[in-house]
Amino acid sequence: xxxxxxxxELLQELFEESSQDPSAAEDPPxxxDPSAAExxxxxxxxxxxxxxxxxxxxxxxxxxxxINALIWFxxxxxxxxxxxxxxxxxWWFNISHGFFYDDNHFKTNMFAHPYHxxxxxxxxxxNGMSYFESVPFAVLGSFMWECCAETHLPAWNDWVMxxxxxxxxxxxxxxxxxxxxxxxxxxxxxxxKEIGNFLLNPMRGLNRLTSGRSGRIYPxxxxxxxxxxxxxxxxxxxxxxLIGDRSTSESFETDTTITTAFFEFDMNHGNVFKDTRRKxxxxxxxxxxxxxxxxxxxxxLQIHGNLFTSDIAKGEKTHHVFAITQNYDYVNNTAxxxxxxxxxxxxxxxFEMSETWAFNTDVNLHLYLLSAVxxxxxFVGARPPNTERxxxxxxxxxxxxxxxxxxxxxxxxxANFLYRFTFSETINGSATNGADTHHTIQWGGFQGVFPIxxxxxxxxxxxxxxxxxxxxxxxxxxxxNVGQVRFYGVFQSF
Amino acid sequence: MCPGHLRxxxxxxxxxxxxxxxxxxxxxxxxxxxxxxxxxxWSTISGDxxxxxxxxxxxxxxxxxxxxxxxxxxxxxxxxxxxxxxxxSESISQVEFQLFGTFLFLRGxxxxxxxxxxxxxxxxxxxxxxFDPNPPPPDVPPGENPAPGRDGFQGGLVIGSEFxxxxxxxxDVGGLFSAFSTEDLDxxxxxxxxxxxxxxLGFRVGVVWxx
Numbered sequence: 292x293x294x295x296x297x298x299x300e301l302l303q304e305l306f307e308e309s310s311q312d313p314s315a316a317e318d319p320p321x322x323x324d325p326s327a328a329e330x331x332x333x334x335x336x337x338x339x340x341x342x343x344x345x346x347x348x349x350x351x352x353x354x355x356x357x358i359n360a361l362i363w364f365x366x367x368x369x370x371x372x373x374x375x376x377x378x379x380x381x382w383w384f385n386i387s388h389g390f391f392y393d394d395n396h397f398k399t400n401m402f403a404h405p406y407h408x409x410x411x412x413x414x415x416x417x418n419g420m421s422y423f424e425s426v427p428f429a430v431l432g433s434f435m436w437e438c439c440a441e442t443h444l445p446a447w448n449d450w451v452m453x454x455x456x457x458x459x460x461x462x463x464x465x466x467x468x469x470x471x472x473x474x475x476x477x478x479x480x481x482x483x484k485e486i487g488n489f490l491l492n493p494m495r496g497l498n499r500l501t502s503g504r505s506g507r508i509y510p511x512x513x514x515x516x517x518x519x520x521x522x523x524x525x526x527x528x529x530x531x532x533l534i535g536d537r538s539t540s541e542s543f544e545t546d547t548t549i550t551t552a553f554f555e556f557d558m559n560h561g562n563v564f565k566d567t568r569r570k571x572x573x574x575x576x577x578x579x580x581x582x583x584x585x586x587x588x589x590x591x592l593q594i595h596g597n598l599f600t601s602d603i604a605k606g607e608k609t610h611h612v613f614a615i616t617q618n619y620d621y622v623n624n625t626a627x628x629x630x631x632x633x634x635x636x637x638x639x640x641x642f643e644m645s646e647t648w649a650f651n652t653d654v655n656l657h658l659y660l661l662s663a664v665x666x667x668x669x670f671v672g673a674r675p676p677n678t679e680r681x682x683x684x685x686x687x688x689x690x691x692x693x694x695x696x697x698x699x700x701x702x703x704x705x706a707n708f709l710y711r712f713t714f715s716e717t718i719n720g721s722a723t724n725g726a727d728t729h730h731t732i733q734w735g736g737f738q739g740v741f742p743i744x745x746x747x748x749x750x751x752x753x754x755x756x757x758x759x760x761x762x763x764x765x766x767x768x769x770x771x772n773v774g775q776v777r778f779y780g781v782f783q784s785f
Numbered sequence: 786m787c788p789g790h791l792r793x794x795x796x797x798x799x800x801x802x803x804x805x806x807x808x809x810x811x812x813x814x815x816x817x818x819x820x821x822x823x824x825x826x827w828s829t830i831s832g833d834x835x836x837x838x839x840x841x842x843x844x845x846x847x848x849x850x851x852x853x854x855x856x857x858x859x860x861x862x863x864x865x866x867x868x869x870x871x872x873x874s875e876s877i878s879q880v881e882f883q884l885f886g887t888f889l890f891l892r893g894x895x896x897x898x899x900x901x902x903x904x905x906x907x908x909x910x911x912x913x914x915x916f917d918p919n920p921p922p923p924d925v926p927p928g929e930n931p932a933p934g935r936d937g938f939q940g941g942l943v944i945g946s947e948f949x950x951x952x953x954x955x956x957d958v959g960g961l962f963s964a965f966s967t968e969d970l971d972x973x974x975x976x977x978x979x980x981x982x983x984x985x986l987g988f989r990v991g992v993v994w995x996x
Contacts, residue, residue: 350819
């Protein structure tokens with residue numbers, strides 16, 4: 292491992308597939324090592340995944356229960372929560388009274404719970420199970436928590452976001468961790484990679500540690516898609532952003548503007564046109580934005596992954612790909628609270644204009660199983676019996692669509708346009724006594740980047756318009772306009 | 786009920802049936818390794834705490850390791866006990882973290898009688914309006930419990946038997962006794978002060994699983 296060089300070299304070193312040549316490992320890999328087979332039975336009769344993890348659903352269940360016990364222990368003994376006196380009576384009460392919508396903070400419901408679910412998911416994923424096999428563990432782990440680890444009534448929103456949002460975050464973390472890991476390395480660099488993976492994905496790190504795989508030298512997965520996909524690209528952006536918020540109704544108007552620094556990390560895990568393997572989440576996009584000085588530091592987390600991908604048409608200059616996608620969205624800043632979990636049908640198209648220029652489109656029609664949108668009157672609706680705060684956002688369901696159009700030069704996006712529309716029919720929050728409440732949310736934006744080698748400078752503008760319609764006579768419809776402008780430097784590490 | 790002079794022979798016959806059930810019903814593989822168990826039950830309280838609570842429904846989950854005749858593990862035991870009149874609609878919760886060792890008298894049988902000794906930390910958790918301090922303590926944020934739990938320790942014994950339905954899955958039935966000691970618990974609304982010890986007697990029915 293190099294010890295000098297800048298950020299580029301360091302990141303390259305951490306992620307890079309530097310040990311394609313097995314001779315780079317200090318010890319030759321054992322021929323009978325389980326990772327040599329893809330899910331095939333081994334001499335001990337067990338099955339192993341490509342990373343050498345033994346398929347062990349029983350251990351995964353134990354870990355899921357252990358996660359819940361640990362978090363319950365924290366709430367009971369350290370936090371001193373008033374919702375921890377669980378016992379068979381509270382279990383039965385929760386099961387027999389069914390599900391509700393809770394009043395937790397937006398960040399708790401739409402970010403913390405999905406992260407919690409990612410731990411369940413990765414308990415299974417790192418015990419030798421596939422993406423689809425791991426999802427039920429997140430579903431059951433969340434149900435176990437809702438029914439049996441707190442005395443609050445179970446919440447539908449928690450179950451959806453913990454299990455399905457958790458599988459989005461969980462698979463993203465699993466794939467990102469795979470990029471860190473290198474079974475063929477030894478010494479300090481190996482330790483750093485294992486620690487990096489542990490921080491990203493604690494359950495996988497724990498299972499590698501307890502199984503001894505974190506210290507053993509053995510071959511990496513043979514297929515690069517299981518580790519660092521051939522068409523991976525990552526971007527880091529840092530700069531300043533100005534965000535202005537104006538909300539208006541017949542009787543009031545608010546107007547605020549703030550300026551903050553931001554850092555953004557974007558990843559295209561694969562290339563939907565070039566990838567030759569198309570398992571779930573072989574292709575996904577990740578966007579993380581940190582806003583320093585805003586109401587929340589984690590201002591955005593979006594994970595859009597392909598569950599099913601297939602070519603529709605492939606010509607000399609054009610390529611059309613169809614995909615079923617799972618979309619996790621979380622946007623939380625001074626002006627906007629928007630999040631949810633949706634499934635969509637996507638059409639990716641690519642038109643090669645010349646040897647160096649291409650025009651790409653991505654149209655995604657999706658349905659939110661659950662969405663959450665900031666709303667001025669969210670507190671009036673039905674609340675759980677143990678309500679402790681007024682919620683400031685509505686839960687809803689509804690369809691949405693986004694369309695992205697972009698020009699790329701030598702494979703790098705230089706100009707992008709985005710339009711996105713979401714319809715959210717309120718199912719809990721502003722809606723009272725059967726009155727209809729819904730929100731329409733529109734996003735429009737343009738982004739331009741001028742690349743200079745791996746570096747570049749860029750700017751973008753984003754407009755967010757929320758229209759909230761309240762059938763209740765006492766409430767006035769509201770229009771919220773938010774504008775954001777950003778200026779930044781870009782670094783492409785892959 | 787059988788006549789008194791027949792009771793002992795009948796008990797002996799029943800024990801003999803249990804002990805010899807393996808050969809009668811077929812041997813099971815002698816499995817070792819990690820396993821899980823869970824149970825529900827019923828128990829009554831004696832001692833100081835019987836002034837406040839009567840009977841309860843405990844639930845328990847355990848993870849254990851069995852290298853041979855012994856099984857060692859940890860369990861989380863939670864229970865809800867009904868409060869005495871006139872507050873019988875209220876309840877008080879119990880939480881116990883236990884370390885246990887189980888000796889299996891027979892292995893590889895369909896019936897596996899065992900004896901389990903266990904000890905650990907206990908917490909009795911008053912939660913609800915009759916237990917809340919009056920006046921309420923200042924600065925208790927929403928979501929936190931104004932009435933702290935009473936911590937202590939406990940130890941106990943479980944005698945029971947497992948019936949292995951399949952190679953990996955069995956039914957567990959046992960009777961349990963345990964004694965506990967805690968910090969003092971006062972419930973002014975009932976005129977009760979200084980509750981600090983007690984014992985539980987009950988039974989449990991559950992499942993055992995070698996994954």
